[in-house]
Amino acid sequence: MMNENFATVLETVADEAGDRVAIIHGDTRRTWAELDERASRLAGFLSGRGVGHGDRVAIAMYNGPEYVEALLATMKVRAMPVNVNHRYRARELTEIFGDSSASALFVDASLTGELARAEAPLLKTIVRVGEHGDGEDPLGGRAVPFAEALGGEPMPRIPRSGDDHWLMFTGGTTGRPKGVLSRHTTLFSIAISNGYRVMEAETPSDLEGLRASTRRLLEHPRRMISLVPPPLMHATGVYTSFGALLTGGTVVYPTSRSYDPEELAELAVRHRATDLCLVGDVFARPLVATLGRAAREGRPYDLSSLRRVFSVGVTWSAEVKERLLAYCDAILEDVIAASEGGPFARSVTTRRTGRVRSTFELMPGARVLDDEGRDVEPGSGTVGKLAAPSSTEVEYLDDPEKSAATFVDIDGTRYVVPGDMATLQKDGSLVLLGRGSRVINTGGEKVFAEEVEQVIARCPGVADVIVVGVPDEHWGHRIAAVVAREPGAGEDPDAETIRNAVAAELAGYKKPRDVVFVEQVRRSPSGKADLTWARDAAARAPQAG
Missing domain, CATH: 3.30.300.30 (ANL, C-terminal domain)
Known part of the structure; x- marks a missing residue:
C-alpha cells in the first residue's frame, strides 16, 4: 500500500489531470489545476497563522468546492480536518470543539450565529465562506473572508508521510461524536475501494505508478463522474468524493441544502454521471417517485450513463431497488460499513440477477461473532455481531476504553466490532438486524x-x-x-x-x-x-x- 499523505496523492493526480474538471457545483466548475492552486493558497494562509503538523482544523460548511479546498489545504499543512455537522447548535459545537481541540475553523456564514454562542477557547483562526444575509456579523469581525484567505501566495509543496493522522468524527454509540483516528495509509485504502475497485484498475504502489494509472484513467471511455448528494460532513460523502478524485474523475455536488430528488435526476442527466451515491430508502424512494412521475408525464430522465448506484451504511429495501431498475440499467450496490472500519458486507443487484433480495454477502475476512467470540453457524438462527479485520492504526481519539471495546483481538487478528447485529442463513448469506446499541x-x-x-x-x-x-x-x-x-x-x-x-x-x-x-x-x-x-x-x- 502506498505510504503517502493523501494531499501528496491528490497533488500528483492534479499534475496529470490539469485542466480537466475536478468539481462541479451549480455553475461553478473547478479544474484540477485550480483546485490544487486554491488549496495551496489556503494552506499558505493556515501556515501563516501557525497551523501545522498535528493541529486540528474544523470544517462546518455545506457541500461545494470550498469544502474540498479546505480539506485539501488542511492535509497540505499536515493538520487533521475535523468534520462538524452543520446542524449542530451551540452546545453541540462547544462539545466537538472541546473534544477535537480545534485551533482553526472554516465555517459557512449562515452558521456563525450558533458559533458565536459556542465556547471554543482554543479556536484562534476562523475563515468564513459566504456573506451574512442581514449584513450583521455575529462574530464581530473575528472571521477572515474565504476570498481574503485565498489572497496570499500558494504554499510550496512539502514532504509528508502516509503515517500522518486522519480524523473522522462519527456519532458512534456513545451519544457525543467520537473521533475515529487513523492514518493517511488507511484513508488511501478506503479511497482505492471507492475508486480504483469500481474502475477495475490495478492499485498503484508508488507515486510514479499513480501518475501512470492516472493518465490511463483520464482516457478511460467511462471516466468516473460521481454524483454525491450526501453531506461531506459525513464519512460517506467525503470518502465517496475521495474515491472519484483519486481516479482523476469529477465530483458533482447538488446545490440544494436539503435533498431534492428532481435536482439529483437532472444533474445525473446533464453531467452524464456514471456513479450515484444514495442514503438508503431516504434518498432512493423519493428519487424513484420522481422518475416515475416524469415517465408518466412523457418526459423520462435518461439515466443510461449510470454504471453504479450505491448506498453505504444505510440499507435500502428490495422493493425500492426493483422500482429503480425500471429506470436505469445500473449495478445497485448496498454496502455495510462504519466510520470505524469495514466494509463488513455487500449486496449487489442488477437487472440480470433476478429477484431482489434483502440479504448480504460477507466481505472477505468479515465474520459474524457470537457473545463468546465464535463464528455464528449459518442457519443456526444465532444473532451475532459483525466484525471485520482492522488496522492497528485505527482507534478512538483520546478514548482507550472505548477503543478496547470496539477494536478487539480474536485469534491473533485485530477486528473492529462496532455493534451491528446480524445472523447467517443456511446458504451463508447475511441478514442485517441493526445496531445493538441505542x-x-x-x-x-x-x-x-x-x-x-x-x-x-x-x-x-x-x-x-x-x-x-x-x-x-x-x-x-x-x-x-x-x-x-x-x-x-x-x-x-x-x-x-x-x-x-x-x-x-x-x-x-x-x-x-x-x-x-x-x-x-x-x-x-x-x-x-x-x-x-x-x-x-x-x-x-x-x-x-
Whole structure:
C-alpha cells in the first residue's frame, strides 16, 4: 500500500489531470489545476497563522468546492480536518470543539450565529465562506473572508508521510461524536475501494505508478463522474468524493441544502454521471417517485450513463431497488460499513440477477461473532455481531476504553466490532438486524436516544421518558418519545413543548416526530428501559402529538 499523505496523492493526480474538471457545483466548475492552486493558497494562509503538523482544523460548511479546498489545504499543512455537522447548535459545537481541540475553523456564514454562542477557547483562526444575509456579523469581525484567505501566495509543496493522522468524527454509540483516528495509509485504502475497485484498475504502489494509472484513467471511455448528494460532513460523502478524485474523475455536488430528488435526476442527466451515491430508502424512494412521475408525464430522465448506484451504511429495501431498475440499467450496490472500519458486507443487484433480495454477502475476512467470540453457524438462527479485520492504526481519539471495546483481538487478528447485529442463513448469506446499541439512524443521521432523553427529562412536568426509533418508510426510522407526566406537578407539558425543548438544545433531526404520553414508563427492576414495550407503545400511536 502506498505510504503517502493523501494531499501528496491528490497533488500528483492534479499534475496529470490539469485542466480537466475536478468539481462541479451549480455553475461553478473547478479544474484540477485550480483546485490544487486554491488549496495551496489556503494552506499558505493556515501556515501563516501557525497551523501545522498535528493541529486540528474544523470544517462546518455545506457541500461545494470550498469544502474540498479546505480539506485539501488542511492535509497540505499536515493538520487533521475535523468534520462538524452543520446542524449542530451551540452546545453541540462547544462539545466537538472541546473534544477535537480545534485551533482553526472554516465555517459557512449562515452558521456563525450558533458559533458565536459556542465556547471554543482554543479556536484562534476562523475563515468564513459566504456573506451574512442581514449584513450583521455575529462574530464581530473575528472571521477572515474565504476570498481574503485565498489572497496570499500558494504554499510550496512539502514532504509528508502516509503515517500522518486522519480524523473522522462519527456519532458512534456513545451519544457525543467520537473521533475515529487513523492514518493517511488507511484513508488511501478506503479511497482505492471507492475508486480504483469500481474502475477495475490495478492499485498503484508508488507515486510514479499513480501518475501512470492516472493518465490511463483520464482516457478511460467511462471516466468516473460521481454524483454525491450526501453531506461531506459525513464519512460517506467525503470518502465517496475521495474515491472519484483519486481516479482523476469529477465530483458533482447538488446545490440544494436539503435533498431534492428532481435536482439529483437532472444533474445525473446533464453531467452524464456514471456513479450515484444514495442514503438508503431516504434518498432512493423519493428519487424513484420522481422518475416515475416524469415517465408518466412523457418526459423520462435518461439515466443510461449510470454504471453504479450505491448506498453505504444505510440499507435500502428490495422493493425500492426493483422500482429503480425500471429506470436505469445500473449495478445497485448496498454496502455495510462504519466510520470505524469495514466494509463488513455487500449486496449487489442488477437487472440480470433476478429477484431482489434483502440479504448480504460477507466481505472477505468479515465474520459474524457470537457473545463468546465464535463464528455464528449459518442457519443456526444465532444473532451475532459483525466484525471485520482492522488496522492497528485505527482507534478512538483520546478514548482507550472505548477503543478496547470496539477494536478487539480474536485469534491473533485485530477486528473492529462496532455493534451491528446480524445472523447467517443456511446458504451463508447475511441478514442485517441493526445496531445493538441505542443509536437510532434517521435519514442517515445517528441519534443517541439517551442524549434526547436527558433533555426531555429536564422539562417541567416530565416524570420519565424513553426515546426509541420507530420504522418509517421515508426516514428509515423516526424519533419517538414515550413520556410519562408527573402527577400534581402543576405543569402539563404537551407534545410541542417536548419538541421545542429538544430543538432548543440539539440539532433539528434529533427532535422527536412522535410524542406518546403514557401513565407510567415501563422499566425493569434494575431501572433499565423496556425498549420493546416503548417501541410498541410508540407504534400504537404513530404521529401522535
